[in-house]
Amino acid sequence: MHTIESFLAIDLFDSLQSQNIDGSGSGSLPLFLLNIQTHGLPTFSNQYLSVIESSSTDLEPSQLREVDGKKLGCFRIFSIDGGHTETITLSDLVLVQKVLCDGGVIIIDDWTNDEWFGVRSGIFRHFNLQQPQSNSQTSPLSPLAPFLAINNKLYLTTPSYHDLYFTTLQSSLLNGSITYLPLKTDLNGFPVMTRVEAIKPQWDLQKMWEGYLGGDGGEHWRWGE
Known part of the structure; x- marks a missing residue:
C-alpha cells in the first residue's frame, strides 16, 4: 500500500x-488550498498538509520539525521558491539544510533567471559559508552537493548521496533526445549534470563560482560538443 507522506507549505500568503519586499509572487492561501484539493491531496489535506503563514526568515528549524502538534521530522524534498533577494535565499538555504534528511533534495527555483540575481548571490554566499575560514580549519556549515542544473532549477543533496544521484542522471541523460547534449561541469567542488542545446554555449559553473570568490571574473564558456 502506498504511504502518504506529510507536506509543509511556508509562505507569506495573503495577509x-x-x-x-522584492515583489516575487503574491501567494494566495485559498488558491493554494484549492490547487491541493484539485491536484494533490483531495481527501487527506487536513491530516497530511501543514501550513505556516510566515516569513521564512522568522522561523527556526524546530518550527518546521513540528507544526500544530504534528511531528514532521526531517524532510526528503524541499522546494525553495520564496523571496528572491540574496539575504532571503541564503536564509532559506541555511534553514532548510538544518531539517534535511540525509539524501534529501533541495530544489532552488530561478537560479538562472536574470531578473532575480539575488537567488544566485544567495546560493554562492551559502557555498562560501561552507569553506573553512582563514583562521580556522572548520566551516560554519556542512556542504551541500549540487548534482543537477536544469530548467532554471538547481538540485542539491547531502554529499553522501551525490554520486548515486549524479551517476543515475548521467546514465539517463545520455539516452535522451539528440537535440540536447548532457554536459558535466563542477560547482562547489561537485560534478553537476546539466542539459543544454548543442548549438548554444553553457556557462562553466565552477568558473562563475571562482569569479564570485575573487577570481578574474571573466567569461568562461563550455560548448556542447
Whole structure:
C-alpha cells in the first residue's frame, strides 16, 4: 500500500504581503488550498498538509520539525521558491539544510533567471559559508552537493548521496533526445549534470563560482560538443 507522506507549505500568503519586499509572487492561501484539493491531496489535506503563514526568515528549524502538534521530522524534498533577494535565499538555504534528511533534495527555483540575481548571490554566499575560514580549519556549515542544473532549477543533496544521484542522471541523460547534449561541469567542488542545446554555449559553473570568490571574473564558456 502506498504511504502518504506529510507536506509543509511556508509562505507569506495573503495577509503578510507587506513583507514581500522584492515583489516575487503574491501567494494566495485559498488558491493554494484549492490547487491541493484539485491536484494533490483531495481527501487527506487536513491530516497530511501543514501550513505556516510566515516569513521564512522568522522561523527556526524546530518550527518546521513540528507544526500544530504534528511531528514532521526531517524532510526528503524541499522546494525553495520564496523571496528572491540574496539575504532571503541564503536564509532559506541555511534553514532548510538544518531539517534535511540525509539524501534529501533541495530544489532552488530561478537560479538562472536574470531578473532575480539575488537567488544566485544567495546560493554562492551559502557555498562560501561552507569553506573553512582563514583562521580556522572548520566551516560554519556542512556542504551541500549540487548534482543537477536544469530548467532554471538547481538540485542539491547531502554529499553522501551525490554520486548515486549524479551517476543515475548521467546514465539517463545520455539516452535522451539528440537535440540536447548532457554536459558535466563542477560547482562547489561537485560534478553537476546539466542539459543544454548543442548549438548554444553553457556557462562553466565552477568558473562563475571562482569569479564570485575573487577570481578574474571573466567569461568562461563550455560548448556542447
